[in-house]
Amino acid sequence: MATITAAMVKDLRESTGAGMMDCKAALTENDGDMQAAQDWLRKKGLSKAAKKAGRVAAEGLIGALTSGTKGVLVEVNSETDFVARNEQFQGLVKMIAQVALHNAADVETIKAAKVGDVTVETAISDAIATIGENMTLRRAASLEVSKGVVSSYVHNAVVEGAGKIGVIVALESVGKTDELAVLGRQLAMHVAAAKPLALDPAGLDPETVKREKDVLADKYRQQGKPENVIEKIVDSGLKTYYKEVCLLDQAFIHDSGKSVAQAVKEAEGKVGGPIKIAGFVNYALGEGIEKQESDFAAEVAAASGKK
Numbered sequence: 425m426a427t428i429t430a431a432m433v434k435d436l437r438e439s440t441g442a443g444m445m446d447c448k449a450a451l452t453e454n455d456g457d458m459q460a461a462q463d464w465l466r467k468k469g470l471s472k473a474a475k476k477a478g479r480v481a482a483e484g485l486i487g488a489l490t491s492g493t494k495g496v497l498v499e500v501n502s503e504t505d506f507v508a509r510n511e512q513f514q515g516l517v518k519m520i521a522q523v524a525l526h527n528a529a530d531v532e533t534i535k536a537a538k539v540g541d542v543t544v545e546t547a548i549s550d551a552i553a554t555i556g557e558n559m560t561l562r563r564a565a566s567l568e569v570s571k572g573v574v575s576s577y578v579h580n581a582v583v584e585g586a587g588k589i590g591v592i593v594a595l596e597s598v599g600k601t602d603e604l605a606v607l608g609r610q611l612a613m614h615v616a617a618a619k620p621l622a623l624d625p626a627g628l629d630p631e632t633v634k635r636e637k638d639v640l641a642d643k644y645r646q647q648g649k650p651e652n653v654i655e656k657i658v659d660s661g662l663k664t665y666y667k668e669v670c671l672l673d674q675a676f677i678h679d680s681g682k683s684v685a686q687a688v689k690e691a692e693g694k695v696g697g698p699i700k701i702a703g704f705v706n707y708a709l710g711e712g713i714e715k716q717e718s719d720f721a722a723e724v725a726a727a728s729g730k731k
Contacts, residue, residue, distance in 0.1 A: 428451045428456060436451060465553075483505045484502040484507070485587065485709070486499050486707045487520060487585060488576040489585055493570065495525075495566065497566075498524050498564045500548075500560070514583045520544060529566035565705045570596070572702070573608050575612050576590065576591065576609075576612055590707045593615060594608075597698060600695055614684065615671065615706050618677060619706065620670060620704075621669040622669065623672060623704070636662065640658045640662070644657055644658075667683075672701070
């Protein structure tokens with residue numbers, strides 16, 4: 425039977441990130457074979473990850489990455505905000521964003537992509553085993569233009585390119601890319617602050633528009649307004665609604681005297697050509713995830729065997 429030295433344990437720990445006792449056990453179980461010990465730890469890590477998979481992961485980071493005419497957003501969730509400040513987790517998010525940039529921005533495609541000798545899915549599982557929290561690649565999106573730029577903005581960044589809110593904006597133009605990039609970042613900041621639902625009214629979900637119309641109509645019916653008057657008031661109310669939720673109609677946060685559409689039109693002089701906003705994506709961390717509320721005192725009492 426092979427002698428397990430402290431140096432061997434140290435090497436295995438450095439190569440896997442696993443705990444010291446786990447590394448010693450892995451080497452013992454595999455008669456000092458480093459490769460077999462790594463595989464043993466990975467299998468053990470996958471087992472740990474499976475146990476944690478049922479726990480709600482609503483914290484984490486949004487990763488944003490752009491390169492010229494393409495940009496991506498990814499959301500990688502963890503169970504606690506503490507993990508978002510972990511350098512290994514931050515590196516994982518950046519790595520996933522890189523993979524998304526060079527592949528289709530589809531969760532399953534990203535998870536199946538190789539990074540070195542392992543897939544992204546395995547890298548996530550290994551991180552779960554090492555850090556000790558459930559983690560998920562929740563969603564990913566990309567924008568690309570043939571001519572122009574894709575710009576990004578990350579709000580509440582904990583590290584460059586990753587934070588609590590991430591936005592990418594695609595601008596189509598044959599104008600100066602440096603000026604386009606400045607405008608693109610301003611627009612991405614605007615999207616993060618103003619949270620538009622669509623580029624213009626045509627892009628809104630018909631159900632959302634119908635719901636808004638019904639709310640307005642019911643409001644004025646309760647006030648006793650006749651139907652022909654209600655129809656006109658609703659049309660007027662929808663125009664106000666569009667100014668609130670459609671990017672091009674919103675007041676530009678950098679100059680509230682102009683709409684976004686007007687600001688983009690004015691920027692064409694600096695850029696040296698027509699500009700079209702080809703699209704935008706806005707991710708806010710954990711949006712739509714139902715978080716579990718817990719009674720911390722009760723959990724501590726349960727853990728200690730008290731009633």
